[in-house]
Amino acid sequence: MAKVSAKNCVVLVGGYVFSTYTTQFDASKSVDALDATGFADGSKNFIPGIGISEMTLNMLWDSTTSKTLERMSLLTAGSNLTLIPEGYTAGAKTISMPYMQANFTPTGSPTSLVGIGSIKFANYGNTQGVEFGQALYHGTITATSTGTAVQDTITPASDLTSCAAAATLHIWTACATDTYAIVVQHSSDGSTSWSTIMTFAATGAAVTSERQTFAAAALKRYRRYLATRTGAAGNTLGFTVHFWRDPTQST
């Protein structure tokens, strides 16, 4: 069993890379246990209630533009938080959730850095909560780019007849003049017959994050991103794509 340090973890909050401002992360996905014990039951009997998802980051204070003080004091709702706990490689495991930020708690002591405390992120919207998925990309490009084919690693890793999915895009370095059309594609063999299953609205013109969904339908086992440039300036686009599919589907 490979044991991995979290030291290379990538932390993305609403399109901002805050890895070096984050000292700890916690992700929690749980479900209420509803007591359904009746007479004559052999022991207490529970049925699952509604799911609960939340994530927590301990973060450091930085008062410069677009850093933690400015961004995290907004108490944003409707943005996205994505972690790549082992650091990025194509297909690396990810943890992601659309969030509403529930608190902002600056802290300090004479012997420590100024912190912004333990920031709690609660699930936002009618979603699956914390998504455990894979990274399709985390890096920069300057021209039209096609991502590496990433194979589904949930057993069995095969084409699925009906499976819901979602993808989250973080744009962390925006382009000055070029724009990009960024989509997620799937394929059965990882090399041919790629087709688009999700299209992001973000063009790379601004730092942002966005989540797109794929309603339950045939889902092929390989996925990749395709970023098509409009313009010729060759601006740098920094972005990350997280992909999740319903892990309960196996056929």
Add this chain to the structure above:
Amino acid sequence: MALATATITAAIAGMTVYKYGSTTTKISIKDINALDPHVEARDCPILFPAPGEWKGGAEGAPDEETTFGTASTRMWTVHQVFKYLFVQAQAGSERDINDYYLPASANADSIWSALLALDISGVDVEGVNMSPVGVVTDPTGTQHIGCFFDVTFRERINA
């Protein structure tokens, strides 16, 4: 991404510490490029990096990383110990210990106070450990009245 050893030693060398009983004459404080292998009577009192053992050993290694990210950009906390030798006067230059002890201890107190007040960007003075004031030996074997200061610094890299 770098440790601030040179900045720290320069800051220590730049401290203003007046001799016992004076408000104008300062204790001589040396930087790392001015190690003093042999202390002359006219140099005293003097504080300088302890030759051969100035930079601490095990404590000099990074012992904690505190944020996530790529290796070159993540934040580290590093603890380092620097050893300084304070010499009040050559042993035998006065009639008895009473002639050394008050000025030596008063000067040591002033050095301690100055060390605690060091204000270096990205660096905290974490602790100061002073050895008993008594007979110390310089690298040439000459005996003096003085003491050692072990100063522990906490440095934040990429903070």
